[in-house]
Amino acid sequence: MAAALLRRASTSPSACLLRPLSGRLFSSSSDETVLSIETSVPFTGHKIEPPSRMVDTTPKELLSFFSDMALMRRMEIAADSLYKAKLIRGFCHLYDGQEAVAVGMEAAITKADGIITAYRDHCTFLGRGGNLVQAFSELMGRQAGCSNGKGGSMHFYKKDASFYGGHGIVGAQVPLGCGVAFAQKYNKEGAVTFALYGDGAANQGQLFEALNISALWDLPAILVCENNHYGMGTAEWRAAKSPAYYKRGDYVPGLKVDGMDALAVKQACKFAKEYALANGPIILEMDTYRYHGHSMSDPGSTYRTRDEISGVRQVSRERDPIERVRKLILAHDIAPASELKDIEKEVRKQVDDAIAQAKESPMPDASELFTNVYVKGYGAEVIYL
Amino acid sequence: MASLQMAALLSAPSTPVPSDRVRLGALRLSASSSSAARNGGALVVRSEAKVSGGGASARGLSLITHAVAEKAAAASSADSKPGHELLLFEALREGLDEEMERDPTVCVMGEDVGHYGGSYKVTKGLATKYGDLRVLDTPIAENSFTGMGIGSAMTGLRPVVEGMNMGFLLLAYNQISNNCGMLHYTSGGQFKIPIVIRGPGGVGRQLGAEHSQRLESYFQSIPGLQMVACSTPYNAKGLMKAAIRSENPVVLFEHVLLYNLKERIPDEEYVLSLEEAEMVRPGEHVTILTYSRMRYHVMQAAKTLVNKGYDPEVIDIRSLKPFDLYTIGNSIKKTHRVLIVEECMRTGGIGASLRSAIIDNFWDYLDAPILCLSSQDVPTPYAGTLENWTVVQPEQIVAAVEQLCK
Numbered sequence: 170m171a172a173a174l175l176r177r178a179s180t181s182p183s184a185c186l187l188r189p190l191s192g193r194l195f196s197s198s199s200d201e202t203v204l205s206i207e208t209s210v211p212f213t214g215h216k217i218e219p220p221s222r223m224v225d226t227t228p229k230e231l232l233s234f235f236s237d238m239a240l241m242r243r244m245e246i247a248a249d250s251l252y253k254a255k256l257i258r259g260f261c262h263l264y265d266g267q268e269a270v271a272v273g274m275e276a277a278i279t280k281a282d283g284i285i286t287a288y289r290d291h292c293t294f295l296g297r298g299g300n301l302v303q304a305f306s307e308l309m310g311r312q313a314g315c316s317n318g319k320g321g322s323m324h325f326y327k328k329d330a331s332f333y334g335g336h337g338i339v340g341a342q343v344p345l346g347c348g349v350a351f352a353q354k355y356n357k358e359g360a361v362t363f364a365l366y367g368d369g370a371a372n373q374g375q376l377f378e379a380l381n382i383s384a385l386w387d388l389p390a391i392l393v394c395e396n397n398h399y400g401m402g403t404a405e406w407r408a409a410k411s412p413a414y415y416k417r418g419d420y421v422p423g424l425k426v427d428g429m430d431a432l433a434v435k436q437a438c439k440f441a442k443e444y445a446l447a448n449g450p451i452i453l454e455m456d457t458y459r460y461h462g463h464s465m466s467d468p469g470s471t472y473r474t475r476d477e478i479s480g481v482r483q484v485s486r487e488r489d490p491i492e493r494v495r496k497l498i499l500a501h502d503i504a505p506a507s508e509l510k511d512i513e514k515e516v517r518k519q520v521d522d523a524i525a526q527a528k529e530s531p532m533p534d535a536s537e538l539f540t541n542v543y544v545k546g547y548g549a550e551v552i553y554l
Numbered sequence: 555m556a557s558l559q560m561a562a563l564l565s566a567p568s569t570p571v572p573s574d575r576v577r578l579g580a581l582r583l584s585a586s587s588s589s590a591a592r593n594g595g596a597l598v599v600r601s602e603a604k605v606s607g608g609g610a611s612a613r614g615l616s617l618i619t620h621a622v623a624e625k626a627a628a629a630s631s632a633d634s635k636p637g638h639e640l641l642l643f644e645a646l647r648e649g650l651d652e653e654m655e656r657d658p659t660v661c662v663m664g665e666d667v668g669h670y671g672g673s674y675k676v677t678k679g680l681a682t683k684y685g686d687l688r689v690l691d692t693p694i695a696e697n698s699f700t701g702m703g704i705g706s707a708m709t710g711l712r713p714v715v716e717g718m719n720m721g722f723l724l725l726a727y728n729q730i731s732n733n734c735g736m737l738h739y740t741s742g743g744q745f746k747i748p749i750v751i752r753g754p755g756g757v758g759r760q761l762g763a764e765h766s767q768r769l770e771s772y773f774q775s776i777p778g779l780q781m782v783a784c785s786t787p788y789n790a791k792g793l794m795k796a797a798i799r800s801e802n803p804v805v806l807f808e809h810v811l812l813y814n815l816k817e818r819i820p821d822e823e824y825v826l827s828l829e830e831a832e833m834v835r836p837g838e839h840v841t842i843l844t845y846s847r848m849r850y851h852v853m854q855a856a857k858t859l860v861n862k863g864y865d866p867e868v869i870d871i872r873s874l875k876p877f878d879l880y881t882i883g884n885s886i887k888k889t890h891r892v893l894i895v896e897e898c899m900r901t902g903g904i905g906a907s908l909r910s911a912i913i914d915n916f917w918d919y920l921d922a923p924i925l926c927l928s929s930q931d932v933p934t935p936y937a938g939t940l941e942n943w944t945v946v947q948p949e950q951i952v953a954a955v956e957q958l959c960k
Contacts, residue, residue, distance in 0.1 A: 336764070369693070
């Protein structure tokens with residue numbers, strides 16, 4: 170079947186498009202049609218020529234973006250309710266608004282590439298192949314959780330998918346991530362590691378130390394700043410003299426990306442992976458936004474206005490990642506609005522089912538208190554009171 | 555130079571304070587007002603206290619010799635008791651506010667302490683009152699801003715550095731150990747570090763391993779550092795003020811779960827002694843030494859123990875470094891049995907050091923081995939049930955006392 174290239178006629182997202190010659194309305198059989206779509210904004214480079222803003226994608230990919238992000242969104246909203254019902258306790262940091270980063274990144278890489286992040290990790294875990302039951306069980310402290318209920322919201326990991334967590338005290342994950350990259354180079358794996366951090370943690374000294382070493386040793390490390398513009402209650406301009414995080418690497422090149430455009434994220438990560446394998450570290454700054462407060466204990470409205478929050482979401486401003494993909498799907502006639510609604514309903518059901526299943530998982534056994542402190546069989550004594 | 559330690563010993567409502575408790579370790583205490591009126595169980599002892607100037611008007615530093623409610627007229631009908639009621643985090647704030655007003659060299663630095671008001675509201679409103687230069691919002695850079703706090707203290711400023719959670723201060727360990735602790739010594743006494751490092755620590759409600767740490771065990775070996783742990787609104791305010799006035803670096807340990815404790819504290823100004831332990835419940839059978847949140851588990855166990863016919867003496871040691879061996883020793887000489895209840899982990903915790911100190915000093919007075927109940931040597935798990943088993947529970951305290959008193 171001839172692949173028809175659809176080109177966007179103008180920069181306006183809702184502009185009319187050239188229809189494929191076949192004139193098909195719903196393309197289940199043209200799932201692999203390559204579409205070239207322009208990102209919302211061009212990339213900005215620091216000491217590097219940025220990639221093209223025309224991103225190749227397929228209807229299948231766009232639909233998967235939609236359903237994956239809808240699932241992540243639904244999971245986070247459900248976590249909000251569970252927290253308020255006191256089934257999730259302690260700290261719970263939600264990712265809604267930032268889904269495009271997790272989803273776009275996965276589209277560009279494989280499970281051999283590593284990802285490490287801080288505590289806003291539920292969706293990253295899902296993106297790496299974690300399932301909802303493991304996620305909800307962990308959030309509720311049950312045995313079926315990905316850390317057997319012992320880690321909690323901030324400590325999700327998935328070794329078989331090269332997901333290295335899940336860290337509570339920010340900053341420390343970046344040297345860890347560079348260490349994973351070091352091992353990848355050492356073992357000649359041909360893989361890269363993405364070390365994610367926020368605009369708050371971007372001011373940690375250890376980041377620059379790790380970056381320096383990674384640059385010296387040409388490690389395949391990609392530092393990704395998920396800039397949602399607030400470090401808990403402190404806006405970026407109050408914490409960073411230079412909030413141009415993609416430039417902070419100085420001698421390390423950087424790219425600024427619209428982090429709410431999944432296609433832009435995909436393009437940037439693909440570009441970064443190629444670069445890092447050949448040359449060493451690179452920084453990506455994802456310009457994104459979180460709808461919830463810093464965590465469930467923070468309303469998120471004492472340091473930002475409600476207008477700002479709703480302004481980012483509004484469809485007319487097109488920043489919401491899910492709405493953007495929905496519009497693309499509708500504009501390219503990939504699926505009708507009703508199908509998308511069905512996907513959202515299905516996703517809701519999946520989440521509800523997972524929660525029900527997670528609730529049935531028991532709390533960890535008392536003996537679990539002492540397991541995995543050390544690796545078994547190596548002579549360490551455990552003293553019981 | 556301000557000499558500090560004005561100790562106002564206003565007893566807690568039901569605990570009369572014997573007069574021999576007025577000695578405060580190495581601190582001087584003038585008996586100028588030992589004509590202290592003893593009225594309704596209240597005793598105020600006034601020591602010499604000079605206010606460090608710097609142009610600050612001492613906010614009517616009215617030390618009164620007896621704490622009878624002079625303000626009764628001003629109080630509402632519902633408020634016929636002296637003092638005012640507040641929550642622990644408010645008491646900390648009150649102490650901080652009073653010291654900042656009194657002394658312009660006192661400043662606060664930490665993450666989200668200013669405009670946000672503090673993640674536990676200890677600094678709420680202070681930024682509006684004192685401005686951005688005295689209540690400083692730092693980026694997330696603990697190593698650096700703690701170091702900067704220490705550096706500014708070397709010149710004479712009195713910073714109060716907040717770790718949003720004590721665990722974050724591990725990033726600043728080098729600064730705290732090497733600079734804070736050592737500079738006075740290595741400079742031959744030239745530099746003083748009158749810094750206060752404070753923040754919430756301890757096991758909370760399922761906060762996860764990294765946010766449930768107890769740093770008192772890590773810091774206790776650092777020479778030159780003083781450590782105190784507050785546990786009630788009354789001692790929180792008093793210790794905060796004392797820590798700020800101290801010429802030594804003081805680490806003030808607060809606890810995540812104690813911020814909302816409510817208590818009625820005096821209206822008049824008071825400062826507590828950093829080196830002093832607090833007698834919570836006098837008794838005869840066994841000395842229970844504890845601090846911070848475990849005090850409440852101990853008091854809960856004490857209720858059960860009293861019903862079973864035991865008479866435990868409960869001491870909140872408050873001063874984690876140095877230990878108030880005077881108070882502790884007096885107690886051991888009376889009861890001959892010691893139980894330590896702490897939230898630190900067993901290995902290398904405060905209890906371990908306290909045990910050694912007691913053995914060294916009071917071995918002859920002991921009729922039984924010293925028992926120490928500590929948290930398990932594991933990272934704090936997230937699951938609620940596991941987390942409960944990590945820390946000492948009242949039932950274990952009761953069992954330990956029964957074993958001791960066999």
